[in-house]
Amino acid sequence: MKNPGKTRERIVRVATELFANKGFDRATVDEIVAKAGVAKGTFYLYFRSKEDLIKEIAFDVMPIMAMPSLQDPYITVNYPTLESYLIHLGKEFLSFYSKGYRAELFFHMLSLRRRMPAVDEIYKQACSELLREGARRISAYIKVSFEDALISFQIFLASLIHYFHARECLDFSEEYFLKRVVRVVLHHLKLSVSV
Amino acid sequence: MKNPGKTRERIVRVATELFANKGFDRATVDEIVAKAGVAKGTFYLYFRSKEDLIKEIAFDVMPIMAMPSLQDPYITVNYPTLESYLIHLGKEFLSFYSKGYRAELFFHMLSLRRRMPAVDEIYKQACSELLREGARRISAYIKVSFEDALISFQIFLASLIHYFHARECLDFSEEYFLKRVVRVVLHHLKLSVSV
Amino acid sequence: MKNPGKTRERIVRVATELFANKGFDRATVDEIVAKAGVAKGTFYLYFRSKEDLIKEIAFDVMPIMAMPSLQDPYITVNYPTLESYLIHLGKEFLSFYSKGYRAELFFHMLSLRRRMPAVDEIYKQACSELLREGARRISAYIKVSFEDALISFQIFLASLIHYFHARECLDFSEEYFLKRVVRVVLHHLKLSVSV
């Protein structure tokens, strides 16, 4: 064993970068193994096919992975206000997609899912769960209908995602943009609150 | 001459559909010409390369194409209120991307631009112009800072785009979703109005 | 059109030779196209896959192809005696498999059919039809049970086939061997004739 347990990891790492830069189709297995410094055969020792690796990497950039706090039932105790909680979620989200070419991969994944049913399925599940859970959390903070919460969370999410394909067209910093988006959502929720 | 002047158009049409379904890389020139009922050579009579056709089709699904009203200086006379105007823009946008596989192509384009500088350039321009023009229009209706208008329009746009990759995860109709998004934006703008 | 209708034919011809010499698996598409003087792509213009070409060539060496007289209803008028008819069939058979590497291909086909159901199916059909038709012809010459005719024809056929994998171990000429085999069959049939 030359690099105990590191070969597979290295392949995934360089593949992630190549896929991000060139797209899933244009990045070749040849390039991946060359950059990873392994032989072609080694690739197929760890992955049954290029498609298998694509799936693995695509699954890892699902939006639900970007908001782990949404899964933690006790997290809200640290955030007394909805505003602080949304800011926290937003930061998680933005920093997740800012790392390791994930934003680029996310858009490649969105393009990919049309021809990879497995990816499409996972995306739809991930998306549903994310929206529903987000809405549930909002409902815990403020007394609004589930639908109002859902619309609000969707707009919140949409804006964050949009940031990644429009950031070059604007001059807002992540931080500032997030603050403004949260404000918009809160304005709406407060006006929707049932008295 | 079988279909005077129609050959090129037919190629674009079938290519659009194939690109939407299979992605720009996976749809082949062979499939395109087969479906268009022309010979391989004919394709290269109208397009210098597959990439040329891709660019042409990619350019046609830029978001700025989806809101022609934004270019028309006299359109606002028909929409006395900001709400009615945003509803109009939203309908334009949603109906544009609902037709002819444009929503699918839009996401393929977003993936594509990483490796096609020409597409990237156009997208950034289109996006900047769209956001800036949208903000300008909002400013014409209501007295808010340009930045507030920009954030609002961006959220408006982001939500509409998001609708196309989350519509399967939700139960909202286009119409209803649009109404709700406009309401969120208006809530925010009214609270941001400078008195 | 450089070689009207000849390219495909040339590929089949050189493939036949290569398959015969190296076996279906060991002869590569690269070798075939190199020897045929065409590009790799050209191969796939005429054959969907290597397997398709293999099937085509395998079908052409089925034993039934080696005895066309068996299909001709009027042929027996030229051969007044069973002996002369069997000699004729035998010559047809031996000369068929002596040409164009067919004997070698026949044995490759016999090995191949275990893993290619389509070939297996065709072989079993071809074999059944050949045996049954041969027996029917014998019955037309001499009054024996169909079973006796069947056994006789099978032994006749088996001996001819065997000639191709044992000819190097013996010193018999085709002609002489055939004469002797026919004699054996006739001896048997005459002793089996129902009086």
Next chain:
Amino acid sequence: MKNPGKTRERIVRVATELFANKGFDRATVDEIVAKAGVAKGTFYLYFRSKEDLIKEIAFDVMPIMAMPSLQDPYITVNYPTLESYLIHLGKEFLSFYSKGYRAELFFHMLSLRRRMPAVDEIYKQACSELLREGARRISAYIKVSFEDALISFQIFLASLIHYFHARECLDFSEEYFLKRVVRVVLHHLKLSVSV
């Protein structure tokens, strides 16, 4: 040591089955070791190469292995008549090839010998020896020319071999078919006997 001295044997056994089902080329070392439950390296501990194993297995299905009685100088004392002796030889032959995928392997071997000189050599030797020895035995029973005996034995052998690639096309049992073939041979020999 898990199974003292059994590893090599197990490899041969599973390889035999895989080779029979998939052919020598299509069965891989990977499959063999997986099915044998040993590591890749272990295979190369017992065999210098895949080809070595192929040779070994190919040698074991040579037709001469199927008639051990032919090597035993005293066996004929148990079979007073030529008929009983031929029946005995035939049974030996048929039961040999009915066991352990040997019939399948025999045809793969026949295909293989074109590209493996060592196998070709052995096959020709085995075949010559078998035919000559068979003819010699016949001559010991009945007073015919060596050539008549040779032809007879060849037809006997050919029919038995043919049984293995035509049995699916007929309805004869092994036993019955053998009896009929022996009868044909005897008819011929008796008519050829020198008086």
Next chain:
DNA sequence: CATGAATGAGCCTTCATTCAT
């Protein structure tokens, strides 16, 4: 304008073999 046979670089994948442990 239109054709379609021909091209060949390049892709994904397989598999016999090696070697450090």
Next chain:
DNA sequence: CATGAATGAAGGCTCATTCAT
């Protein structure tokens, strides 16, 4: 004796593009 990660040559196949007709 035994392991299994690593290798890389070689295989089958695809596809954008050209060009003679």
